[in-house]
Amino acid sequence: MTLLSQVLDFCGVERERLRARWVSSAEAPEFVEEVNSFIDALKTLGPSPLKAKTAKMGVS
């Protein structure tokens, strides 16, 4: 994680787009909260700069 987030940053992808958390399978509320907060964070960041690229690549 330490490594990947910094490598992404080096390549110009915001670190905030990568997240890893340990949530037990017995902790449903924590999981929901984590995902919701990640979604909120991503909405603030806007679409990924990689998205346009990958969409184009699907057509061959």
Add this chain to the structure above:
Amino acid sequence: MIDMVKEKIEALFKEKKIAGFLGLREQNGQVAPHLFMEGQALEGMCLGDRKIAGDARYPLNKILVTLARQYPEETFGILARGCDERGLYGLFRLNQLDPDKVIAVGIACPGDLALACECKKPFPEALVAGEKIQAGDSIKAGRETLAAMDTLDLDKRFSFWKNQFSKCVKCYGCRDICPMCFCRECSLECEDLVSKGDLPVDIPVFHLTRAMHMADRCVDCGLCDEACPADIPLRLLYKKTAQIMDIEFGFTSGINKDERSPLSMMGPAPKKVAK
């Protein structure tokens, strides 16, 4: 310099310490790797210095790994520059070579080559010929290259790498020449990760997968950079991962013979080392 190397190899053969010596040979004006056997008189042997020092380099370590797999009982000698020896240490750590079955015959690189390579340590411990040059200037040059990249904004960095990665023709040259790439099955050929037959490659999956795999292996020899037909600054990317490993974990691949990678340890991360 070459006389000292030859002398050493002949002595090794005489003492029956090695079954063969993996070095370079010049033939018809071309330099290529060659396995010298006893009694061959080391004919045509060279150190890979054609016009300038070190302009004909090969991943000898990679050939040695193949040899060792075929002949696990034999001991081989190998020509090693500083980077090659770092690679050997890495391969010992990763159980790809047995340290008791490899005898390195080391040569030191001259200052201008070290600087051009931004080398971390331009001489091997098993030094046979050449003068030890301290790596101060070349390390500094490497840091400056990285620092120049860090001054760019996030979106500038993104477009820089996107342009670089989209030049890739997926020739797998970087992987094939890499002396630290030894896996029998490669993630870059896993169709779930990398789609087959499509160009441009999956950005940034293809290159970042390799960068992540190289994080605790890359010895910064620069062969990938030389091999890339599209001139993608691969080394810059791996230099960054190596820098992160150094800053976060105090780990540099191939510097110590008894090193262990923090990425293959369980438990809390090793302490950062103040530098």
